[in-house]
Amino acid sequence: MTSKTAEAAQHTIRRVLDDKRHMPGALLPILHAIQDQLGHVPPEAVPEIAEALNLSRAEVHGVITYYHHFRSEAPKGAVVQVCRAEACQACGSDALWAHANKQAAGQNLTLEQVYCLGLCATAPAMSIDDKPYARVGATKFDHLLAQLKEAA
Numbered sequence: 001m002t003s004k005t006a007e008a009a010q011h012t013i014r015r016v017l018d019d020k021r022h023m024p025g026a027l028l029p030i031l032h033a034i035q036d037q038l039g040h041v042p043p044e045a046v047p048e049i050a051e052a053l054n055l056s057r058a059e060v061h062g063v064i065t066y067y068h069h070f071r072s073e074a075p076k077g078a079v080v081q082v083c084r085a086e087a088c089q090a091c092g093s094d095a096l097w098a099h100a101n102k103q104a105a106g107q108n109l110t111l112e113q114v115y116c117l118g119l120c121a122t123a124p125a126m127s128i129d130d131k132p133y134a135r136v137g138a139t140k141f142d143h144l145l146a147q148l149k150e151a152a
Contacts, residue, residue, distance in 0.1 A: 009045075012034065012038055016033045016034050017048065020033060026053060027049070030049060030053075031063065031064060038074070040073055040074045041072060076110050077108035078108075078110070078128055079127075079129055080109050080110065080145075081113070081114040081127045082111070082113060082114070082124075083123070083124060083126060084097060084115055085114075085115045085120070087120035087123045088117075088120070088125055091124045093124035095138070096137065096141060100126075103142060104145075117132055123135070124137070126141070128144060128148060
């Protein structure tokens with residue numbers, strides 16, 4: 001990370017802390033805001049968040065690592081999430097996940113498992129950069145991946 005990028009990230013973290021530190025149960029809103037703005041929660045932010053909320057570093061780190069939604073490293077390219085919850089599993093998400101792993105190899109994207117995108121009635125589901133897609137099979141996945149490449 002360049003020093004300009006690090007400074008910008010630090011500024012974002014401070015701004016989020018200033019805005020949200022006094023909220024009841026502020027930790028999750030702070031983590032969401034930081035990730036929404038930076039794409040991840042940098043490890044360097046953990047001590048600052050802990051101090052602002054009077055928590056231990058371990059408590060903050062524990063929340064970040066407990067929830068699948070949070071990531072500690074910037075994503076590589078687009079973020080492709082495949083739902084692995086029960087409804088999607090019942091409709092073929094295991095095969096979709098296996099296919100996605102093969103197709104995503106070597107691509108400029110971050111492939112993640114998530115446990116419910118809220119599209120249970122139209123499973124299996126996935127999202128690309130938070131845009132949801134329903135009834136996704138191998139063919140539809142390949143089509144969406146091709147569109148993603150064209151847009152890049």
